[in-house]
Amino acid sequence: MSIQFLQVEVPFCFVGLILENCSLPFPNHGHVVLGDPSPILFYPISSTEVRCLVDVPSQKVPSISNGEMANYLKTVVAPQVPPELHKSFLAAVEKGSIRTMPNRSLPAAPLPTPGDILMGILGILLHASKGNMVI
Numbered sequence: 001m002s003i004q005f006l007q008v009e010v011p012f013c014f015v016g017l018i019l020e021n022c023s024l025p026f027p028n029h030g031h032v033v034l035g036d037p038s039p040i041l042f043y044p045i046s047s048t049e050v051r052c053l054v055d056v057p058s059q060k061v062p063s064i065s066n067g068e069m070a071n072y073l074k075t076v077v078a079p080q081v082p083p084e085l086h087k088s089f090l091a092a093v094e095k096g097s098i099r100t101m102p103n104r105s106l107p108a109a110p111l112p113t114p115g116d117i118l119m120g121i122l123g124i125l126l127h128a129s130k131g132n133m134v135i
Helices: 068-080 083-095
Strands: 002-005 009-020 031-033 040-044 049-057 099-111 123-126
Touching: 009 068, 009 083, 049 068, 049 083, 068 083
Parallel strands: none
Antiparallel strands: 002 099, 009 049, 009 099, 031 040, 040 049, 099 123
16 A cells, blocks of 8 residues: 655644733643634743744645735634633734744645555644644
């Protein structure tokens, strides 16, 4: 049996911000907000900074250069941010240091050969929050 790799898919992108001078609701712990349309991650990176990663479906990624992303973050994401982080979230959006990273999926399709057994990784998702590999 052999594996044929199909076209690389980009199901969603991470939009990243650094929030300054704020505290998480539970210090020294990561937080996941089950937002709409997708999750929002917060985790400490220093004693005064928190990284925020927003999953944005790839077919809906707004442009950073024309201000669509800032508007999306203010109108769609900000209302779902915990109150303790809201002011710092909006300040980070206004600062404009918004970064994006696509999360790629490399699906494999087995090509059956009589008598063969396929073992191992069949699907890989490259994901920024997991060191770029999720099985």
